[in-house]
Amino acid sequence: MIRLDKLIILFAVTLLISCGGKEEKKEEQIKIGKSTTTQKKETKPVSTGTPASKKVDLTNKGVGPIKNLVLDATIDEKMAAQGAELFKTKCTACHKTHKKFIGPAPVGILERRTPEWIMNMILDPEKMIKEDPLAQELLKEHNGSPMANQSLKEEEARAILEYFRTLKKG
Amino acid sequence: MKRISQILFITAVLSLVITSCADINKDKKMTDGALGSNAAEKVYVAPGEHDEFYAFVSGGFSGQLSVYGLPSGRLFKVIPVFSQDAEKAWGYNEETKPMLNTSYGFVPWDDSHHPDISQTNGEVDGRWVFINGNNTPRIARIDLSTFETTEIIEVPNSAGNHSSSFVTENTEYVVAGTRFSVPVPQEDIAIKEYKGKFKGAVSFISVDPDHGNMEMAFQILLPGFNYDLAHPGRGASHGWFFFTTYNTEEANSLLEVNASQNDKDFIAAINWKKAEEYIKQGKFKTMPANYAHNVYDEKTHTATSTMKKEVKVLDPAECPGLVYFLPTPKSPHGCDVDPSGEYIVGNGKLSADLTVHSFSKMIKAIENKQFDGDAYGIPIIKFEDALAGVVSQAGLGPLHTEFDGKGNGYTTFFISSEVVKWKLESWEVIDRKPTYYSVGHLMIPGGNSRKPFGKYVLAMNKITKDRYLPTGPEVTQSAQLYDITGEKMELLLDFPTIGEPHYAAGISADLIKPRSKKIYKLEENEHKYAVKNNENIRVEREGKEVHVYMTMIRSHFTPDNIEGIKVGDKVYFHVTNLEQDYDVPHGVSIIGANTSELLIMPGQTETFVWEPKQVGVWPFYCTDFCSALHQEMQGYVRVSPASSNIELSWSLGED
Numbered sequence: 001m002i003r004l005d006k007l008i009i010l011f012a013v014t015l016l017i018s019c020g021g022k023e024e025k026k027e028e029q030i031k032i033g034k035s036t037t038t039q040k041k042e043t044k045p046v047s048t049g050t051p052a053s054k055k056v057d058l059t060n061k062g063v064g065p066i067k068n069l070v071l072d073a074t075i076d077e078k079m080a081a082q083g084a085e086l087f088k089t090k091c092t093a094c095h096k097t098h099k100k101f102i103g104p105a106p107v108g109i110l111e112r113r114t115p116e117w118i119m120n121m122i123l124d125p126e127k128m129i130k131e132d133p134l135a136q137e138l139l140k141e142h143n144g145s146p147m148a149n150q151s152l153k154e155e156e157a158r159a160i161l162e163y164f165r166t167l168k169k170g
Numbered sequence: 171m172k173r174i175s176q177i178l179f180i181t182a183v184l185s186l187v188i189t190s191c192a193d194i195n196k197d198k199k200m201t202d203g204a205l206g207s208n209a210a211e212k213v214y215v216a217p218g219e220h221d222e223f224y225a226f227v228s229g230g231f232s233g234q235l236s237v238y239g240l241p242s243g244r245l246f247k248v249i250p251v252f253s254q255d256a257e258k259a260w261g262y263n264e265e266t267k268p269m270l271n272t273s274y275g276f277v278p279w280d281d282s283h284h285p286d287i288s289q290t291n292g293e294v295d296g297r298w299v300f301i302n303g304n305n306t307p308r309i310a311r312i313d314l315s316t317f318e319t320t321e322i323i324e325v326p327n328s329a330g331n332h333s334s335s336f337v338t339e340n341t342e343y344v345v346a347g348t349r350f351s352v353p354v355p356q357e358d359i360a361i362k363e364y365k366g367k368f369k370g371a372v373s374f375i376s377v378d379p380d381h382g383n384m385e386m387a388f389q390i391l392l393p394g395f396n397y398d399l400a401h402p403g404r405g406a407s408h409g410w411f412f413f414t415t416y417n418t419e420e421a422n423s424l425l426e427v428n429a430s431q432n433d434k435d436f437i438a439a440i441n442w443k444k445a446e447e448y449i450k451q452g453k454f455k456t457m458p459a460n461y462a463h464n465v466y467d468e469k470t471h472t473a474t475s476t477m478k479k480e481v482k483v484l485d486p487a488e489c490p491g492l493v494y495f496l497p498t499p500k501s502p503h504g505c506d507v508d509p510s511g512e513y514i515v516g517n518g519k520l521s522a523d524l525t526v527h528s529f530s531k532m533i534k535a536i537e538n539k540q541f542d543g544d545a546y547g548i549p550i551i552k553f554e555d556a557l558a559g560v561v562s563q564a565g566l567g568p569l570h571t572e573f574d575g576k577g578n579g580y581t582t583f584f585i586s587s588e589v590v591k592w593k594l595e596s597w598e599v600i601d602r603k604p605t606y607y608s609v610g611h612l613m614i615p616g617g618n619s620r621k622p623f624g625k626y627v628l629a630m631n632k633i634t635k636d637r638y639l640p641t642g643p644e645v646t647q648s649a650q651l652y653d654i655t656g657e658k659m660e661l662l663l664d665f666p667t668i669g670e671p672h673y674a675a676g677i678s679a680d681l682i683k684p685r686s687k688k689i690y691k692l693e694e695n696e697h698k699y700a701v702k703n704n705e706n707i708r709v710e711r712e713g714k715e716v717h718v719y720m721t722m723i724r725s726h727f728t729p730d731n732i733e734g735i736k737v738g739d740k741v742y743f744h745v746t747n748l749e750q751d752y753d754v755p756h757g758v759s760i761i762g763a764n765t766s767e768l769l770i771m772p773g774q775t776e777t778f779v780w781e782p783k784q785v786g787v788w789p790f791y792c793t794d795f796c797s798a799l800h801q802e803m804q805g806y807v808r809v810s811p812a813s814s815n816i817e818l819s820w821s822l823g824e825d
Contacts, residue, residue, distance in 0.1 A: 101823070
């Protein structure tokens with residue numbers, strides 16, 4: 001039976017491809033777990049509770065080289081500018097500032113995480129994924145795509161953190 | 171009947187016991203140490219632990235250089251040098267194609283022979299390793315911070331670049347001597363005009379002390395002999411270089427017979443400091459030439475090939491004091507200098523004896539002008555006057571000697587298939603051990619320097635026959651490791667090698683390990699087509715050429731959907747690996763590409779060319795398993811007919 005199903009789907013897909021070329025909205029031909037109506041129905045994820053990217057934890061400092069970090073009340077604009085440059089070259093392959101991409105968007109991150117947690121996540125993502133429950137949840141939320149260690153120096157990660165402080169919610 | 175069979179059975183059991191006892195005794199004898207440790211323990215490097223030495227073993231007719239650990243014999247890397255390597259895109263990607271350029275055009279193969287590690291004050295320093303291409307004469311320099319070939323220089327006026335590539339005590343020069351003499355300059359003459367007409371060029375290639383860049387400093391045009399191997403003077407003999415010769419008969423046919431007539435051939439002793447003086451005085455001739463100099467730039471990750479048009483040449487007949495000949499029996503192969511620099515060993519391959527010349531006696535003979543005639547104006551020193559001693563009847567077919575730094579020489583004997591240990595100055599044989607089979611060269615880490623690490627000797631064999639599981643008519647090549655810390659040598663390990671291992675160079679791992687690069691820094695990437703941030707990702711058309719500026723990171727390409735490519739286009743994929751973490755290379759190729767994959771290290775940019783031939787939508791993907799989402803790392807290129815008006819477009823995800 002399953003085989004037959006697959007064949008039918010394959011056939012349908014083939015048909016679809018051969019009919020392609022026009023910019024029409026195409027009907028989904030794989031309808032597993034969805035209602036049969038053509039109307040796309042909003043389905044809620046099965047997971048319970050808040051996704052890790054929305055969770056707020058302002059006490060967890062994470063695991064890694066940064067144990068304690070107190071931020072100045074005022075933003076160091078020069079450092080933030082350096083951070084913006086670094087973010088562009090080292091991070092944008094996977095992060096957009098205001099939108100989930102491969103990984104989460106950093107906008108408003110300081111309202112959700114401690115500065116130490118952010119720095120540790122940048123500086124030692126392998127250790128964080130192994131030992132920090134929030135980092136583990138985030139990994140799951142982002143399809144198991146682990147954050148790459150971009151071999152940044154501590155002051156570079158610090159500059160990126162400063163840049164994150166300048167990101168305004170749009 | 172029953173009785174007889176019982177007796178037979180008991181006898182069989184007894185003989186088994188006896189045999190195993192004998193074996194135990196034999197093993198004990200082999201270990202020769204008070205602790206009685208066994209060979210397996212001595213070569214066992216526990217999982218996760220590192221070897222004590224690097225061994226750079228020539229790949230012979232594979233044209234490459236392999237990197238092994240000693241004592242384990244584990245293979246770490248095959249560094250592509252003279253031959254294309256599809257695995258690493260060497261000679262296939264746009265960046266490295268120029269590395270294989272020569273005056274004969276693109277040459278995708280060579281026969282690599284003799285690696286030698288750079289030296290400072292006569293000790294191996296682990297900065298570079300040099301190796302020669304024998305067939306189309308070239309010398310390559312490999313950078314030991316990246317383990318990549320970074321420079322190749324072609325050698326003009328040369329053919330069969332065999333007595334190469336050996337360095338002087340401070341890597342002032344790497345030398346390259348011709349095995350085959352040829353008309354210099356080349357001309358259309360009868361082969362029979364060989365005698366007197368053909369010349370043997372030995373080249374001194376200078377090496378920049380900071381960057382290692384090579385330059386053809388000068389050549390010395392020697393008589394038309396075959397220049398087989400060479401080694402530098404050191405200590406007192408620093409400033410001299412020694413080359414073995416054979417075919418001093420100057421035969422041009424049936425050399426097997428005709429080049430084996432003379433009882434003695436020569437070791438050419440070349441005073442290269444004198445050569446420098448002559449060059450300074452302007453006593454050279456500038457000859458027109460045509461040879462390629464290929465340099466890989468670490469910052470642009472791109473090689474360039476420049477054709478050089480002339481070479482400085484010295485004629486020894488016009489430069490007194492530059493070259494002397496030391497008569498040496500008989501068709502000598504290896505030419506080896508002991509750590510003190512006093513003894514020069516000629517391994518006469520058709521002789522049973524080893525001839526050891528004395529440097530100080532040679533100098534005295536030169537001062538006293540005790541010559542025994544000359545060859546093409548080059549003085550011949552009387553055999554006895556420079557002779558230090560003879561290791562007599564040590565074996566059959568001596569080929570090559572290295573030293574342990576404790577007063578002993580170790581010589582390979584090809585015909586009698588053994589390594590013989592002998593004592594310097596007393597010239598007595600101390601030990602001999604068989605090799606399996608027909609050993610060529612051997613190597614002691616640092617054995618061609620003032621300070622050998624006299625712990626192991628690695629013998630490289632020419633024949634392996636029954637030593638390994640058979641693999642059809644072509645069987646594996648192999649090396650064998652011996653412990654040389656005791657009075658007697660002990661065979662520890664057989665291990666397979668690539669190509670035919672001619673020679674090797676070894677060094678303590680501590681001298682290389684700390685300098686080994688982990689990634690290429692993105693900010694230092696000056697590749698013309700690098701994309702260092704996602705804002706610069708683009709696809710550009712220049713007529714029929716299309717340039718894709720692409721990036722890769724776990725686990726996607728940007729862009730991964732490209733449209734507007736047409737049949738007949740030449741598409742350049744310039745791909746930058748944005749990773750900055752150790753050991754995260756990505757690979758890439760596309761269906762039907764007439765070239766190899768790219769294997770791109772973190773921070774590096776490489777380029778491959780694709781010429782789509784069919785309309786359709788064609789996938790590309792990452793070829794190096796990079797992450798849990800590696801199977802998702804893929805993309806599509808839409809190829810439209812040549813007449814199509816579809817504009818170039820590219821995207822990743824929804825954007």
